[in-house]
Amino acid sequence: MDRNEIQLMRKGELHVHLNGLVSSDVIRNLLVHDEAELPFGFDLEKDLNILQPADSLLSYLKPWQVLRLIPKSKNCLKVIIESAFLNLKSQNITFVEIRNSILYLALLNNIAVDEAMHWVVSEIECASERHKIKAALILTISRGDYAPEHLRSLLDAYEKLGRPDIVVGLDLAGNEESESPPETGSLFLKAKDKYELKVTIHAGETGRVENIVSAVNEFGADRIGHGTAASKSIEVMDLLKTRNICIEVCPISNRLTNAVDESESHPVADFIAHNVPFVICSDNPAIHCSSLTEDYLEFYRETNSSQLLRDMYSNQKKYSFIKGEYGN
Numbered sequence: 001m002d003r004n005e006i007q008l009m010r011k012g013e014l015h016v017h018l019n020g021l022v023s024s025d026v027i028r029n030l031l032v033h034d035e036a037e038l039p040f041g042f043d044l045e046k047d048l049n050i051l052q053p054a055d056s057l058l059s060y061l062k063p064w065q066v067l068r069l070i071p072k073s074k075n076c077l078k079v080i081i082e083s084a085f086l087n088l089k090s091q092n093i094t095f096v097e098i099r100n101s102i103l104y105l106a107l108l109n110n111i112a113v114d115e116a117m118h119w120v121v122s123e124i125e126c127a128s129e130r131h132k133i134k135a136a137l138i139l140t141i142s143r144g145d146y147a148p149e150h151l152r153s154l155l156d157a158y159e160k161l162g163r164p165d166i167v168v169g170l171d172l173a174g175n176e177e178s179e180s181p182p183e184t185g186s187l188f189l190k191a192k193d194k195y196e197l198k199v200t201i202h203a204g205e206t207g208r209v210e211n212i213v214s215a216v217n218e219f220g221a222d223r224i225g226h227g228t229a230a231s232k233s234i235e236v237m238d239l240l241k242t243r244n245i246c247i248e249v250c251p252i253s254n255r256l257t258n259a260v261d262e263s264e265s266h267p268v269a270d271f272i273a274h275n276v277p278f279v280i281c282s283d284n285p286a287i288h289c290s291s292l293t294e295d296y297l298e299f300y301r302e303t304n305s306s307q308l309l310r311d312m313y314s315n316q317k318k319y320s321f322i323k324g325e326y327g328n
């Protein structure tokens with residue numbers, strides 16, 4: 001299969017961060033427009049993109065030093081979301097689950113969490129309609145001491161807005177080396193139960209296979225983000241297979257974060273061999289100056305399987321959190 005053929009395939013996207021979809025030119029313009037104070041030594045021409053494997057997670061996260069400075073108004077958010085949807089359109093993506101941390105938007109703009117959620121929900125709904133791409137929102141919180149408080153305030157906002165249909169799931173992201181308070185998992189389980197939201201957890205990206213087990217058993221994960229460490233353990237791959245939990249495989253991101261070393265083959269080959277469900281996703285394509293097509297190509301180089309790529313769209317639908325025509 002060649003790039004052109006893959007480009008033309010209809011696709012779904014189940015693991016992508018809103019900021020990671022926005023063109024670097026748009027980000028530069030917004031930062032200039034807002035007269036944002038850049039961190040000392042930050043080079044807007046070079047430091048917005050990660051093109052080579054980073055030597056640490058911290059250096060991979062460098063672009064977020066300035067991404068967290070935008071958008072500083074609802075209008076700027078609209079510009080960001082439009083850029084994201086143009087990116088999705090260019091990849092022939094027909095349905096998407098976009099992740100975003102609503103809390104930083106509330107803090108940055110000095111507005112209530114429910115207002116920030118309303119901004120994101122309404123702008124995604126408009127862009128979805130404009131571009132004819134079915135879109136949903138996954139609410140992301142970060143690991144760490146304040147995870148339970150952050151989850152509670154997001155869920156309060158979700159309730160206040162009348163549980164918008166577009167919100168389909170919860171996501172835990174951030175540094176896997178930092179533990180969250182023990183009640184975080186049970187709060188995810190309660191939210192699943194009360195609101196029927198689905199759960200995806202970034203786990204096993206930095207080699208911690210035990211985080212995948214706790215994502216499943218303590219957080220009620222329906223999908224696992226990255227999950228590269230699962231290949232280290234037959235038991236964990238069996239657990240994912242038996243529970244029908246899908247791994248969101250992001251081939252290019254996994255190389256750039258060093259989740260998979262340059263010298264190793266990608267663990268997706270083990271997932272295939274053990275019948276662990278997976279889908280291909282792009283994580284932060286614009287940061288990588290890449291695209292979902294490039295992730296498919298990378299997967300194809302690793303596995304040589306065109307059939308798995310032809311089945312990808314129906315697999316993405318199968319494991320999507322979106323109900324109805326484009327999902328379950």
Ligand SMILES: [Zn+2]
Binds near residue numbers: 015017173202225283
């Ligand atoms: Zn991610």
